[in-house]
Amino acid sequence: MVSGGLEVRDLTAYLFTKRGAVRAVDGVSFDIPRGKTLGLVGESGSGKSMTCLALMQLLPRPAGRIVAGEVLLDGVDLLKLSERDMQAVRGKGIAMILQDPTSSMNPVLKVGYQVGEPLREHEKLRGDVLRKRVIDLLRQVRIGAPEERMSAYPHELSGGMRQRAVGAAALACNPRLLIADEPTTSLDVTVQMHYLSLLQEIQQREQFAMLFVTHDIHLVPSICDFVAVMYAGRIVEQGEVEAVFTRPAHPYTRALLKAAPRLDDESDSLEPIPGLPPSLIEPGAGCRFGPRCSHAFDLCAGAYPPETALEESHRVNCWLHGRPA
Amino acid sequence: MSDIVLSAESLTKTFHGRKRWLFGRPPVIHAVSNVDLRLHEGETVGVVGESGSGKTTLARLLLQLEWPTSGTVRFRGRAVDELAPPGVREFRQTVQAVFQDPYSSLSPRMRIGEIVAEPLVVSRQLAGTDVLRRVAEALERVGLEAGSAQRYPHELSGGQRQRVAIARALASSPKAIILDEPVSSLDVSIRVQILNLLRELQAQSGLAYLFISHDLSSVRYLCRRVMVMYLGRVIEEGPAAAVLARPKHPYTQLLRMAAIPRWKGRGDQNPLFQADEAGDTLNLPSGCAFHPRCPYSAPVCIRERPVARELGPGRYMACHGYEEPLHEADARHAGDAGVSNRSPLLE
Amino acid sequence: MESGGPQSATVGDSGGPGRPPVLPLAIFVVLVLDALLANVIAPYSPYVTDLSKGLVPPFWLPGGDSSHLLGTDQVGRDLLSRLMYGARASLGVALATIGIGGTVGTVLGMVAGYVGGTTDSAIMRLVDGSLSVPVILLALVLVAVREPSAWNVILVLSVVIWARFARLVRGEVLSLRERAFVSLARIAGSSTTRIIVRHIFPNILNTVIVVGTLQVGWVIVLEASLSFLGVGVPPPTPAWGSMVADGRAHMMSAWWVSLFPGLAILLVVLSLNFLGDWLRDRLDPRLRQV
Numbered sequence: 016m017v018s019g020g021l022e023v024r025d026l027t028a029y030l031f032t033k034r035g036a037v038r039a040v041d042g043v044s045f046d047i048p049r050g051k052t053l054g055l056v057g058e059s060g061s062g063k064s065m066t067c068l069a070l071m072q073l074l075p076r077p078a079g080r081i082v083a084g085e086v087l088l089d090g091v092d093l094l095k096l097s098e099r100d101m102q103a104v105r106g107k108g109i110a111m112i113l114q115d116p117t118s119s120m121n122p123v124l125k126v127g128y129q130v131g132e133p134l135r136e137h138e139k140l141r142g143d144v145l146r147k148r149v150i151d152l153l154r155q156v157r158i159g160a161p162e163e164r165m166s167a168y169p170h171e172l173s174g175g176m177r178q179r180a181v182g183a184a185a186l187a188c189n190p191r192l193l194i195a196d197e198p199t200t201s202l203d204v205t206v207q208m209h210y211l212s213l214l215q216e217i218q219q220r221e222q223f224a225m226l227f228v229t230h231d232i233h234l235v236p237s238i239c240d241f242v243a244v245m246y247a248g249r250i251v252e253q254g255e256v257e258a259v260f261t262r263p264a265h266p267y268t269r270a271l272l273k274a275a276p277r278l279d280d281e282s283d284s285l286e287p288i289p290g291l292p293p294s295l296i297e298p299g300a301g302c303r304f305g306p307r308c309s310h311a312f313d314l315c316a317g318a319y320p321p322e323t324a325l326e327e328s329h330r331v332n333c334w335l336h337g338r339p340a
Numbered sequence: 341m342s343d344i345v346l347s348a349e350s351l352t353k354t355f356h357g358r359k360r361w362l363f364g365r366p367p368v369i370h371a372v373s374n375v376d377l378r379l380h381e382g383e384t385v386g387v388v389g390e391s392g393s394g395k396t397t398l399a400r401l402l403l404q405l406e407w408p409t410s411g412t413v414r415f416r417g418r419a420v421d422e423l424a425p426p427g428v429r430e431f432r433q434t435v436q437a438v439f440q441d442p443y444s445s446l447s448p449r450m451r452i453g454e455i456v457a458e459p460l461v462v463s464r465q466l467a468g469t470d471v472l473r474r475v476a477e478a479l480e481r482v483g484l485e486a487g488s489a490q491r492y493p494h495e496l497s498g499g500q501r502q503r504v505a506i507a508r509a510l511a512s513s514p515k516a517i518i519l520d521e522p523v524s525s526l527d528v529s530i531r532v533q534i535l536n537l538l539r540e541l542q543a544q545s546g547l548a549y550l551f552i553s554h555d556l557s558s559v560r561y562l563c564r565r566v567m568v569m570y571l572g573r574v575i576e577e578g579p580a581a582a583v584l585a586r587p588k589h590p591y592t593q594l595l596r597m598a599a600i601p602r603w604k605g606r607g608d609q610n611p612l613f614q615a616d617e618a619g620d621t622l623n624l625p626s627g628c629a630f631h632p633r634c635p636y637s638a639p640v641c642i643r644e645r646p647v648a649r650e651l652g653p654g655r656y657m658a659c660h661g662y663e664e665p666l667h668e669a670d671a672r673h674a675g676d677a678g679v680s681n682r683s684p685l686l687e
Numbered sequence: 688m689e690s691g692g693p694q695s696a697t698v699g700d701s702g703g704p705g706r707p708p709v710l711p712l713a714i715f716v717v718l719v720l721d722a723l724l725a726n727v728i729a730p731y732s733p734y735v736t737d738l739s740k741g742l743v744p745p746f747w748l749p750g751g752d753s754s755h756l757l758g759t760d761q762v763g764r765d766l767l768s769r770l771m772y773g774a775r776a777s778l779g780v781a782l783a784t785i786g787i788g789g790t791v792g793t794v795l796g797m798v799a800g801y802v803g804g805t806t807d808s809a810i811m812r813l814v815d816g817s818l819s820v821p822v823i824l825l826a827l828v829l830v831a832v833r834e835p836s837a838w839n840v841i842l843v844l845s846v847v848i849w850a851r852f853a854r855l856v857r858g859e860v861l862s863l864r865e866r867a868f869v870s871l872a873r874i875a876g877s878s879t880t881r882i883i884v885r886h887i888f889p890n891i892l893n894t895v896i897v898v899g900t901l902q903v904g905w906v907i908v909l910e911a912s913l914s915f916l917g918v919g920v921p922p923p924t925p926a927w928g929s930m931v932a933d934g935r936a937h938m939m940s941a942w943w944v945s946l947f948p949g950l951a952i953l954l955v956v957l958s959l960n961f962l963g964d965w966l967r968d969r970l971d972p973r974l975r976q977v
Contacts, residue, residue: 058527174391203390204554208598215604230528233601240604256604274532276557278584278599285561287536288529291497403874432876444867449889459875508875 019049019089020224021070021192026084028069031077035296039065039079041248047192047241050222054239054256056232056271060292062248063228067194070226071111072101088192107137110185114197116177120169126180127153127165133187152183157213175206179213189221196228211238232271236260241328244268247293247303254329264331266308302334310335344417345516345548346402346435348377351411353397370624371397373572374411381515382546386559386580388595389569395552398569399520402550403437433463436509440521442501446493452479452504453489459512478507482537499530506537516548523558535561556599560584565654568592571629574648578655588657590634628660636661707965711958718955722774729768730756733925737763742941758943760933766943769925770951776914776926777955780840781906785899788845792852793895797883799853800860810853817850822909826918835921840913844906855898859891893970901963904956911952927952 024044030037040062047053057063068074069081072093086093088108093101105111110133113119120129131149134140140148146165153161156179169177178198185193195214199207215238218225227239235242236256243253244267252265263269270288290307293299301316302308308315314334323336352374357367372394379385389395400406402413404420413420415431423431436459439445446455456475460466466474476486482503493501502522509517519538523531535558542549542562553559559566559580566580568589576589587593625632631641640660648658721728740763744751751758757766799810826843833839863869864887872882913919914928922929927948934944 058529204556204598205390205594232528235601236603237601238604271528274529276532276535276561278557278560278596285532285536287532400870403870405870405873429876432874435874437871437874439867439871441867445871447868447872447886447890449892450885458872458877462876462878462881505871508871512875 021047022087024085027082029082030079037295038248045243047224051240052225054235054242055228057245061245063245067196106133107188109192110190111194112185112198114200116181119181126167130184137188156183192224194226252331258329265333266310267304342381346379347414349412351375352409354409370572379548384549384563386563386566387552393569394572395569399518433512434515436514437518438505438509438522442498445505456508456511478511482507518550520552576657589659591630708961711961714958721771722778725771729771731765731768733769733772760944773925773927776920777907780910781903783841784844784906788848789852789899792849793856796853796856800857814850814853822847826913830918837920840919859894897967904959
């Protein structure tokens with residue numbers, strides 16, 4: 016494992032509500048080397064957004080709490096840091112982009128001001144030096160006429176430009192990890208295409224690790240090197256993109272791959288995934304996908320399947336692959 | 341050729357924004373410009389476009405939620421603004437809608453049964469127990485239990501709510517349903533369930549659909565014909581399978597390219613990929629609205645707006661380059677820009 | 688690494704939005720029961736005077752006796768009984784005002800918000816007018832023109848209250864109007880009236896209830912002010928405001944005549960405000976747990 020990058024071990028975060036503890040993130044482990052991207056795929060309720068919040072230690076209070084695990088960024092366990100030290104990490108060591116660019120920006124502050132905020136906070140830049148950096152950042156994210164656009168307000172930019180401005184703010188301090196939580200979901204598809212290529216280009220240059228969260232599994236191969244599929248708070252399969260996409264092992268992964276109509280796919284009927292995701296309060300002992308799985312058999316309800324290594328870095332939690340001797 | 345249920349001629353809608361300063365002119369937004377449309381009974385037509393294309397405004401115009409600035413909407417040949425109240429009632433009964441957001445589509449304080457019954461109650465088609473029966477039937481047709489009529493919307497999931505919205509649209513036995521992004525807010529696995537439901541319903545009842553979406557794949561899955569809109573105009577139209585597999589207009593080609601996932605690092609050579617970001621309906625470019633982004637634009641594209649021309653039976657395109665072989669070559673490119681990821685393990 | 692424990696409770700807080708705040712609710716219940724059953728539970732009639740027993744102090748002070756627990760006013764009327772009967776005036780006027788003003792305001796607010804255009808402008812000008820009216824002045828004028836009566840008070844207060852409802856309701860309706868289910872009701876063919884009644888009204892009901900509850904306290908204070916000035920509920924009907932006024936001349940010597948009615952007003956209004964806050968938290972769907 017090359018030094019640098021993100022290592023997450025058994026991250027567990029619960030939401031404590033009156034009805035019980037919601038196991039939003041239940042023992043999640045993955046690595047993201049520097050300069051590489053991991054796609055975290057799951058539907059709503061899978062825990063992917065909670066995982067992002069847990070990494071940033073921004074779980075909703077007072078209900079959310081990290082219960083166990085390690086989050087190592089370049090060797091330092093973030094979970095052991097004090098809140099003050101963690102604040103120094105947020106925006107500088109780790110940056111995050113959210114789904115909705117409209118609410119990511121303050122509507123009454125100019126774009127240039129907001130893009131420069133991390134620089135002001137972490138690098139203490141001011142005045143002309145700050146201005147030049149901001150213009151440079153805006154240019155890097157391919158926003159035309161940055162000198163004028165700086166003085167614009169968020170609503171004067173298109174959705175795609177807003178999202179790029181948000182990206183500029185995120186990348187201002189050269190973070191070592193960028194968490195992108197569904198950054199293209201609210202963008203038009205052609206805008207999305209450009210945005211993803213832009214992200215890749217910047218990543219090639221700056222070599223940060225990227226966690227790309229999405230509900231659309233088909234976005235993953237265009238930008239990610241690795242992929243992890245999440246269901247009901249746990250990762251059920253992960254590995255290199257090529258491996259997981261050409262040889263998907265977990266039935267849920269396969270179902271996700273087949274579940275969306277594809278333009279280049281001539282097959283005329285789609286198979287939906289029956290049923291609904293389980294409650295995260297009492298998920299039960301067995302495999303959490305079991306009740307919806309067309310391949311389920313007797314072992315599946317009894318115990319949670321352990322991790323099985325299929326090939327170099329391709330792992331799956333499924334009794335179909337990990338039958339005990 | 342079967343009857344036309346709904347049609348539009350030269351439909352145009354412009355909005356006026358707020359004046360930026362006291363003596364200037366208020367900005368004009370050309371949301372929809374000169375759109376013609378014909379929806380026959382039993383036909384499924386998709387309308388594809390991104391934000392700013394005018395597809396939602398088009399839906400609202402057809403549904404009489406907005407008045408056109410010019411042009412006519414016709415219901416079974418009669419202009420809708422000339423309809424007397426019985427005609428209006430018939431229109432409402434015949435043309436229904438399903439919208440994108442399942443969370444705001446249902447009145448929070450009404451029970452599901454009442455929500456689904458509303459079109460019936462309002463049109464006074466049925467009364468009393470007949471209404472209850474029809475509601476129960478509608479709920480069952482969309483895959484919900486009849487007992488859910490007693491529940492409130494907040495007790496249902498997004499997918500279930502959208503089914504309720506569909507049940508309500510079906511209640512009055514309409515001939516046409518306008519669906520504006522009906523599955524975009526749903527999870528991927530639920531999306532398929534709803535798309536399949538829509539397909540079944542169409543096959544069973546011979547409903548006409550006007551299916552509006554930015555997602556080319558859903559449109560191809562559900563629709564026979566497709567209209568592609570860009571900045572308020574229809575720029576390409578034809579059989580869905582042909583248009584989406586081998587698009588002729590550069591914008592449609594761009595859409596197709598964006599819709600097909602590519603592997604990391606490949607497929608960026610296509611000149612379409614360099615196309616700049618979207619225009620907006622506030623500052624419409626001269627001539628062809630797409631020319632600033634079009635890698636093939638010629639001087640004529642800046643001067644003159646292209647008129648729709650017939651390329652083949654039922655196939656139209658508005659582009660000056662429709663004769664050029666360049667488009668054919670690039671249409672082929674756009675076709676295989678994606679790599680198939682069908683694993684041998686999949687059936 | 689860990690976030691804080693449960694937030695510390697504050698006065699008037701319940702254990703989360705589940706249960707209503709106990710003390711305010713108890714006070715409110717006592718108030719209602721008192722208003723209803725005053726003629727049964729009050730020890731004396733509030734009208735009977737006994738000049739020989741004027742200004743008797745409350746029973747725990749020297750000179751007091753247990754037959755008049757809270758003492759008597761300057762004409763010998765039992766303070767406790769008057770206090771109990773006074774609740775009727777306060778509560779009665781408040782409920783009637785909220786009822787009339789609230790209904791008018793809600794209806795006009797819905798129409799203004801949904802229909803828009805010139806109707807909206809017209810109604811909003813009326814609202815502005817009502818809100819600019821100085822309440823006390825209007826009451827004084829009315830009394831000069833007609834005799835003082837409880838109905839005059841209700842009329843005057845309704846004129847102010849309706850405008851508050853109208854404004855708030857209109858605001859809610861403006862945003863509600865844009866929601867998909869309203870468009871879909873139009874598509875289903877529903878008439879404007881039907882949409883307002885079946886779709887708009889049930890969704891603003893929460894707002895109306897919360898506003899109503901919070902306004903009751905304000906109306907009670909207003910009524911008391913009017914009675915204090917002599918233009919409210921006319922004597923001899925006991926009303927807390929006029930009771931406070933009665934005791935003005937004896938503030939230094941027989942302070943209980945003014946103090947107890949004043950305390951009653953304070954307690955009731957505070958309780959209603961706490962209850963209104965709780966109700967608002969409870970009924971606001973955004974706070975509903977998943």
